[in-house]
Amino acid sequence: MSATRAADAADFRGPLDISRAATVVLDGRDTVVGWSPAATALLGYSPREAAGRPLSAFLAPLPADGTLPAASDRPATPGAPAPSGPPARPGPGPPPTGHEIRLARHRDGHELLVVTTLCPLAGAGDGGGAGDGAPGRVLVAAELGELRQWESRLALLQGLATQSPVGLAIYDTDLRLTWSNTAYEREIGKSLAEYLGMRADELYSGGRFVTPGYPSTLDAVMHHVIDTGEPILDLHFQGIPPSDPGTEHLWSCSYYRLEDAHGHVFGVCEDSFDISDRQRAQQRLALLVEVGRRIGTVLDVVTTAEEIAEVTVPEFAAAVRVDIARVTVMSGELPATGSPAAMDLLRVGEHSVDPAAADAAEPLHPGAPGSPVDRYPPVAYPPGSPQDRSLASGGLVLDDNVLVVPLRVGGSVLGLVTFVRSPRPRVSGRPLAHGPATTFDNGEVALADELAARAAVCIDNARRFTRERSASLALQRQLLPHHVPPQSAVDIAYRYLPSDDVTGVGGDWFDVIPLSGTRVGLVVGDVVGHGLQAAATMGRLRTSVRAFAQLDMAPDELLTRLDDLVGQPLEERPGPRDGPPSDAYDELTTGATCLYAVYDPVSRRCVMARAGHLPPAVVHPNKQVTFPDLPAGPPLGLGGLPFESMEIELPVGSLLALFTDGLVEARDHDIDQGLDALGRVLGTPAASLDELCDRAVSALVPDATTADDTALLLARTRQLDESQVAEWELPAEAVTVGRARELATGRLAAWGLEELSFATELVVSELVTNAVRYGGGPLRLRLIRDRTLLCEVADTGHTSPHLRHSAEDDEGGRGLFIVAQLVQRWGTRYTPAGKTIWTEQAFPPAEFD
Numbered sequence: 001m002s003a004t005r006a007a008d009a010a011d012f013r014g015p016l017d018i019s020r021a022a023t024v025v026l027d028g029r030d031t032v033v034g035w036s037p038a039a040t041a042l043l044g045y046s047p048r049e050a051a052g053r054p055l056s057a058f059l060a061p062l063p064a065d066g067t068l069p070a071a072s073d074r075p076a077t078p079g080a081p082a083p084s085g086p087p088a089r090p091g092p093g094p095p096p097t098g099h100e101i102r103l104a105r106h107r108d109g110h111e112l113l114v115v116t117t118l119c120p121l122a123g124a125g126d127g128g129g130a131g132d133g134a135p136g137r138v139l140v141a142a143e144l145g146e147l148r149q150w151e152s153r154l155a156l157l158q159g160l161a162t163q164s165p166v167g168l169a170i171y172d173t174d175l176r177l178t179w180s181n182t183a184y185e186r187e188i189g190k191s192l193a194e195y196l197g198m199r200a201d202e203l204y205s206g207g208r209f210v211t212p213g214y215p216s217t218l219d220a221v222m223h224h225v226i227d228t229g230e231p232i233l234d235l236h237f238q239g240i241p242p243s244d245p246g247t248e249h250l251w252s253c254s255y256y257r258l259e260d261a262h263g264h265v266f267g268v269c270e271d272s273f274d275i276s277d278r279q280r281a282q283q284r285l286a287l288l289v290e291v292g293r294r295i296g297t298v299l300d301v302v303t304t305a306e307e308i309a310e311v312t313v314p315e316f317a318a319a320v321r322v323d324i325a326r327v328t329v330m331s332g333e334l335p336a337t338g339s340p341a342a343m344d345l346l347r348v349g350e351h352s353v354d355p356a357a358a359d360a361a362e363p364l365h366p367g368a369p370g371s372p373v374d375r376y377p378p379v380a381y382p383p384g385s386p387q388d389r390s391l392a393s394g395g396l397v398l399d400d401n402v403l404v405v406p407l408r409v410g411g412s413v414l415g416l417v418t419f420v421r422s423p424r425p426r427v428s429g430r431p432l433a434h435g436p437a438t439t440f441d442n443g444e445v446a447l448a449d450e451l452a453a454r455a456a457v458c459i460d461n462a463r464r465f466t467r468e469r470s471a472s473l474a475l476q477r478q479l480l481p482h483h484v485p486p487q488s489a490v491d492i493a494y495r496y497l498p499s500d501d502v503t504g505v506g507g508d509w510f511d512v513i514p515l516s517g518t519r520v521g522l523v524v525g526d527v528v529g530h531g532l533q534a535a536a537t538m539g540r541l542r543t544s545v546r547a548f549a550q551l552d553m554a555p556d557e558l559l560t561r562l563d564d565l566v567g568q569p570l571e572e573r574p575g576p577r578d579g580p581p582s583d584a585y586d587e588l589t590t591g592a593t594c595l596y597a598v599y600d601p602v603s604r605r606c607v608m609a610r611a612g613h614l615p616p617a618v619v620h621p622n623k624q625v626t627f628p629d630l631p632a633g634p635p636l637g638l639g640g641l642p643f644e645s646m647e648i649e650l651p652v653g654s655l656l657a658l659f660t661d662g663l664v665e666a667r668d669h670d671i672d673q674g675l676d677a678l679g680r681v682l683g684t685p686a687a688s689l690d691e692l693c694d695r696a697v698s699a700l701v702p703d704a705t706t707a708d709d710t711a712l713l714l715a716r717t718r719q720l721d722e723s724q725v726a727e728w729e730l731p732a733e734a735v736t737v738g739r740a741r742e743l744a745t746g747r748l749a750a751w752g753l754e755e756l757s758f759a760t761e762l763v764v765s766e767l768v769t770n771a772v773r774y775g776g777g778p779l780r781l782r783l784i785r786d787r788t789l790l791c792e793v794a795d796t797g798h799t800s801p802h803l804r805h806s807a808e809d810d811e812g813g814r815g816l817f818i819v820a821q822l823v824q825r826w827g828t829r830y831t832p833a834g835k836t837i838w839t840e841q842a843f844p845p846a847e848f849d
Contacts, residue, residue, distance in 0.1 A: 207239020
């Protein structure tokens with residue numbers, strides 16, 4: 001049966017209502033004198049058959065043993081067969097108050113349980129007129145099962161009225177309250193008599209429906225239901241109940257029209273259930289989801305702390321303050337464990353919607369403007385404060401409207417999160433989302449603990465990244481020249497862009513190496529791969545190049561030595577002594593490329609060689625850009641082909657550009673297009689080399705993003721003035737030694753360096769003597785007055801002098817030892833024509849006064 005048919009067939013009269021129950025009129029001797037149609041329907045006897053028979057012919061007391069026929073308390077269906085099954089079952093239970101349960105015999109022979117009640121008729125006396133046939137009592141009977149169903153319906157109505165947690169209220173067509181149940185009374189906080197007849201909008205003034213697509217007022221929703229007859233289910237109503245003033249609640253409400261069987265409308269019924277707790281649970285879950293979405297978006301401790309404060313205000317608290325240990329913020333280290341006083345905290349995150357939210361922190365001395373201490377002021381908490389107790393115990397502390405939760409990772413505390421709720425119910429005239437509560441319930445404490453745990457994981461990830469990035473940047477600073485000293489040979493500018501923006505390091509490198517004779521070595525290289533492993537490999541190669549360059553090797557010889565180093569046998573490569581060699585080293589070093597150039601500012605000659613690297617760009621003073629056809633040697637470690645050098649003469653003011661392929665190669669264009677673009681940029685005038693570097697990087701590497709590491713080294717050539725250089729060619733004769741001393745002292749006098757004459761005479765005398773004795777002529781003596789005094793003696797021999805300590809009885813061998821004590825440094829440089837012995841002497845202090 002459908003709900004509509006059930007409502008239409010509903011009979012709200014009780015089973016023992018005389019207008020519908022089986023009615024039997026009895027005389028004083030319990031003889032039937034009256035029989036209603038309902039009695040015929042119940043027992044099957046017609047009035048003619050029942051009249052004059054004793055009541056006991058139809059109704060009998062219950063059996064003494066209490067056994068009853070099966071299903072005898074279920075309503076009988078007219079024309080249905082007699083019930084079958086077990087002959088008996090336990091009794092029907094106690095009779096209803098004021099009634100008696102009897103066993104009735106139907107005309108077809110089956111038995112059924114009925115409940116009866118007797119009512120004497122007025123004027124019938126005490127039933128003494130026996131046998132006169134006068135009516136004395138009326139017996140009303142109904143099936144026991146039907147009565148039980150009626151009683152259960154009554155119990156249901158009673159439960160809805162007194163025990164149901166769902167608030168029920170009935171409003172008439174004028175929307176005035178006419179009835180409500182006990183749950184509704186508890187919401188109102190008054191008895192029904194006190195608010196009977198009030199309108200709904202008077203009971204919940206200021207409340208509104210928040211479900212989209214429906215009217216926002218009670219009046220509009222109820223009128224809609226009364227006018228249309230359409231029920232409305234699960235509307236969410238937000239308001240402040242009279243029983244809990246100041247606290248916003250949320251109800252799930254349903255409305256349906258009330259009308260009688262004839263369609264007359266009486267009003268509307270409201271079912272309401274407070275779902276505030278469920279809403280808070282959903283809000284907590286939503287907050288956790290939002291925290292997971294918004295916290296930890298970047299690997300930065302400060303940003304993560306700020307995100308914690310922003311995501312929890314005002315949804316969870318009126319003010320949130322995040323304090324992190326100084327070592328965690330600055331260097332990514334874990335703070336030391338100990339007393340609360342040992343925890344040096346910085347205020348790195350704070351957000352508030354209530355200026356009245358108290359802060360127990362005591363600000364310490366401010367830092368200089370713009371410093372980290374100024375941006376993240378240090379704070380301290382007085383002894384006994386919630387924050388101090390939390391640091392001491394390592395656990396959360398709830399103190400009135402303040403909840404302090406430590407940011408724990410393992411056994412360490414990274415900092416504190418302080419949640420503060422405003423003691424005032426409203427901020428800027430609007431209630432806070434959490435209501436006026438000045439404290440946190442158990443669920444909110446657990447939520448805060450979970451929020452802090454998730455935030456601590458994000459902060460720890462950011463801390464680890466900060467530490468690793470700091471280590472990586474420190475490694476990069478050590479591996480790359482972070483300061484290039486001024487050079488007499490060239491003016492320098494450079495840029496380096498790693499493709500690994502996480503660690504900030506890569507495998508490309510460059511270097512500027514001062515060489516003897518005021519020359520300078522320029523080098524760029526590229527290691528396969530990115531990241532720390534590539535950077536470490538790059539550092540080994542750079543160190544090797546610098547070491548070989550200090551031996552004054554020619555570019556082709558230097559690359560040959562470097563290739564031998566990279567291609568050394570596996571057992572000689574870096575790796576564990578008791579394990580296999582490092583595969584990563586093999587992968588990264590094999591295939592590395594390098595370009596090495598040496599420029600001499602005296603001769604303006606530049607000698608260069610490359611190992612699988614791109615040739616440099618040369619920009620002449622007239623802005624013509626060329627890429628020299630430098631012989632391309634194989635990448636390092638592959639072997640098989642020799643390296644060849646190329647020598648070119650560069651006019652003063654020429655620009656030499658050394659770069660890696662990351663600058664000119666990209667996914668959207670090939671190397672040739674990149675070289676053309678680089679040539680156009682280098683050929684345009686610029687105020688400085690730094691400006692030209694920036695212009696090249698911005699044009700070829702937009703947004704400073706590249707799939708490969710990028711290094712760019714620009715060198716503007718210079719030439720030493722003729723007055724700074726003195727050079728003589730001398731024969732390889734014994735008398736040449738004296739002549740060389742005279743020429744050297746004379747030039748020093750012209751330069752005003754008489755103080756260096758004595759030491760220079762000894763140096764020139766020893767070097768020329770060695771050249772005459774062990775080398776071959778002609779000899780060349782050269783003095784260069786630059787940042788130091790350089791003295792060079794060249795001969796055609798290829799034997800290298802060796803510094804040794806002579807014994808007391810040795811007659812010779814002390815000259816070169818004496819030279820080494822008189823100069824800052826000395827060395828040997830080999831050329832195709834022979835060798836050059838050179839020395840450097842510092843100028844006397846008077847030169848810098």
